[in-house]
Amino acid sequence: MNDVAAAAGVALKTVSRVVNNEPGVNASTAERVHAAIESLGYRRNDGARTLRRGRTASIGLVIEDVADPFYSGLSRAVEDIALAEGCLVFTGSSGEDPARERELVLAFCARRVDGLIIVPAGTDHDYLTPEVEAGIAAVFADRPPGAGPDADTVVCDNAGGARAGTEHLLAHGHRRIAFLADAPSIFTAAERLRGYREALATAGLPYDEGLVAMGRPDQARVLADLRRLLRLADPPTALFTGNGQITVATLRALAGTAGPAPVRQAPSSGPVAIIGFDDFEPADLLGITVIAQDPAGMGRAAAELLFRRLSGESGPPQRLELPTRLVVRGSGERPPA
Amino acid sequence: MNDVAAAAGVALKTVSRVVNNEPGVNASTAERVHAAIESLGYRRNDGARTLRRGRTASIGLVIEDVADPFYSGLSRAVEDIALAEGCLVFTGSSGEDPARERELVLAFCARRVDGLIIVPAGTDHDYLTPEVEAGIAAVFADRPPGAGPDADTVVCDNAGGARAGTEHLLAHGHRRIAFLADAPSIFTAAERLRGYREALATAGLPYDEGLVAMGRPDQARVLADLRRLLRLADPPTALFTGNGQITVATLRALAGTAGPAPVRQAPSSGPVAIIGFDDFEPADLLGITVIAQDPAGMGRAAAELLFRRLSGESGPPQRLELPTRLVVRGSGERPPA
DNA sequence: GGCGCGTTTGACAACGTTGTCATCACCTCT
């Protein structure tokens, strides 16, 4: 900027004015400055600008894994809104590791992002309190924060969705419905379990722990649990799977593309009914009935909340609960064998 | 930092030394400083640090769309390597719009990112030349840049993959193979078309333009083209689809979940054979034979190239071509009807 | 002619760091 000023024969401040389109610069002067900028290939240093002005025009987004379609949909929505607000986005994947979540968040804070959107991996967010007090806005998405500062939160109606899915299976005559999901320490999994139990209770059915399998969402665990479930003396006639990854893993296990030995269902029974929480790309091709949520909608809602805070809106923290939608495609409408 | 210095009764510079773990600070002094940092909740301002030191320890990643599984896989790999290098990542989706690509890249440059990884949407990258001359490292991924600075590039063996896929169909007796892909203006699509043509030529078969349908990867276009192809007097007995999105759209069209009227194949023929370029999440469940590439591997390769440049490696721009892999799952092995 | 006013411009400090160099106390060696 100094060089530009020298080249144009004006003061530093005048260049600054031109660069920022501030009024009160003579047209011919501005012309000279523009010429100098052009010829020197000058580009404003936004880092210095940020230092001086206090706002960085950037936000941090911490999700579980960008490579998961659910979170990448959410990411894209956040990005779009941020760009429209003239804001850039730092993205980081925590991989469900609280330490990495913390590391990322604090690194973003050290960069003085204006705000954060966080899908919490850990349950302790006390480390955020000083940052929030220092003026960094935070919005939690998909899961509420654990201990820590009160902040806006966007979740989906996990329990309601699970209830609807379970009720749908019940309505089709199923009485033995297995529930396969993430570890119960994860908020969404716990909530979905709650919805499942509520639906059973409302229908007057007992809650059988033997039909519930929660844990890591990887193929091996799902395969083992599914094998156990289908070998029960009184096996389930329907499965409710607790997220997209687990649904796919389950389908793989059933199709026999998962491991050395395919999971065999009792020979007497027909194909098991299945409903999955979360829609996934070609669920329609596979004819899988799902409880769909809207990742992009969640990203939009979180980003909108954040930017509302950034533009000065105060008031108590909000908690938004987005609805889910039952999408009927066949797999959830098979009758019990 | 000033406040911390005052609270600890030391000079600014001593605090700086403590914060940066520089040697030559008395243990007891350091202790006092740490206590002051703790009690004031001080966190270093990386923006100022950056301004002083010249390196921002951040990179920019411009892809076509984070929500596309191919690019989100690539993203995640880039993120992981960057984090290991102590670097944060700005992510932006261009949505195949050259203007938005430019806008994002220039915004990243104004933030003085150390380097860029770009999946080019446009064909003109002259706008990058001054930035590269100013010292910002750039690596292109998935597609080479158009006009613009010479820079490292990572692509996959598009032509080779398409050749292998086409040859596989030929080996199974197909003589009428349709090719559905992205618009030919997109590098990968053009290369894959080249591979397809080479395979035909090697087999001594004529190239029939009527069997080629290129354009936007959306459902409506694919549906229309597929309908046209299957109504030909001499219809294709096999399809080669040019990327993940188009493969899924094609499967939808064939399954009839795509639009009002399902695409009907000639009643006399069996189901058409199909091979897709790009693996996609449940392709195994659907039994779709694919030419797989490795998005994470591409991200890793691009990030490694970038960080090698950032650590000072010079030399002419490199061009890496990653191999593809034929994954046999059934859909590509059906004989012609 | 002198005054006030608006427009254009510039000098300077400040943002929060870090690199350079100087200072100072203390110790060891001759």
Next chain:
DNA sequence: AGAGGTGATGACAACGTTGTCAAACGCGCC
């Protein structure tokens, strides 16, 4: 005792901007 070395600390400028304030200028008006 004095020279020289070592370790700890601090003063100050600089990074590239922008906000504040003041100066300089031209103009119309009393």
